[in-house]
Amino acid sequence: MIDLRGKRAVVTGGSRGIGGATSRLLAQCGADVAVHYRSRADVAEGMAAELRTLGVRSMAVAAEISVRSEMDACLDGIAQAWGGIDIFIGNAGIWPVEEVPVEDMTDERWLRTMHENVDGMFYGTRAALRHMGDGGRIVLVSSTAGQRGESMHADYGASKGAMIAFVKSVCVEVAWRGITVNSVAPGWVDTEMCAIPFSGGGRERITRGIPVGRIATPEDIAAPIVFLCSPMSRHVTGEILNVNGGSVLCG
Template identity: 55%
Template sequence: MDLTGRVAVVTGGSRGIGRATAEWLARAGARVVLSYRARAAEAEAVAATIAAAGGQARAVAADVRDPAAVVALFDTAVAWGGGVDIVVANAGVWPAEPMPLASMPADQWRITLDTNLVGALQTAQEAARRLRPEGRLVLVSSTAAQRGEAFHADYAASKAALHGLAKSLAVELAPRGITVNVVAPGWVDTEMTADALAGEARRAIEASIPLGRVATAEDVAGPIVFLCSPLARHITGAVLSVNGGGVLCG
């Protein structure tokens, strides 16, 4: 996949899926602007790794919950790269503790929705304004959006909303040749899921996945980069599940 000459914005690019996606996009030739909220050193390390491999990247502080920060992120991408061709809305949070919705404090579900939904919507809105013709927008969701997630209803709801957002924007932006798609990972071995995938819990989760293991961040980054490439030029409004078949088994 050759993305030479393209400029990509990846939110939540300091670790996990975002880091793997930023690095893969750069290997394909794209210039990458990766955002972070608090992990400056990790984000700068990603940019340095990309540069050491011969790519081009910039790490930019941007809290996607803040609309002004999202605008500034895109301003930086345009000033540095000359425009924006690819946007990956990846920034997200996983609730720290499972909890029944009936007893969930409002501040917990607001934090989840503010990042996973509002942050993604604001990123998508700016993408709709800035993407050049034939651009690509990919929203990172979750299989929780497809099958629900008991005791994490806030997370499942925040991710399910992205499916409706993508399908709506796919139609709105089609006249400009812009595609809008969703990648919905299952369990992924990242820093965010380290506690949930510890010990016996991991073995039980892997036993429920037909392919027998949780995904790596690279397993998810590959499909994202595919959807950002010319190979996916006639795919829009789609949800691509990346879960080793786990969603098939409840």
């Protein structure tokens, strides 16, 4: 088991799906975990209570990721309570479900996706770095869509592509401090976000396009995220780790 005792972690969107699995695994490895949420206080408080039973500190913290002042206040509060931040997991974001070609895409949809996925990533990472000492870890959850694009979801693909470029830029800036910056790129994951595309035979169709023959669980994504938070990954930075069952290779 990876030993993260004494480490102070923040997981955005940390109460459900990939974020929930990551919060749980970090705590199982001994890290204190701040569970960020946007609207479901009951779920986040429940997750924090569960993590405390593992003998670590945990709190639920609310903030709108796309509002700079809220993210600054959120990360400032965590750092003040715990004396700093060692690990930041940028997981929160949106995936617009409706398929829309670019010529029909509204300004509102494009800007909302960019605001949530790009601005939110920037605000969270910047605020975390201001409270992070040497040897910290930043892991951002991107997507296969950021590498190969996503037809009818150009806004989402572009937002995740921006995240990948951000990782490769920031990792160089902070390397001298021993801080690593990486991304995990999932494909299809069995979460609430994917409920609509999985319906009506969609699950079977999607599964046929995944070489390993199954859709990922949130735990499949959490494990490599936590590896990238560990001392074992200290010489890994600027990497985009594909955790998608080989689907990124299939076009």
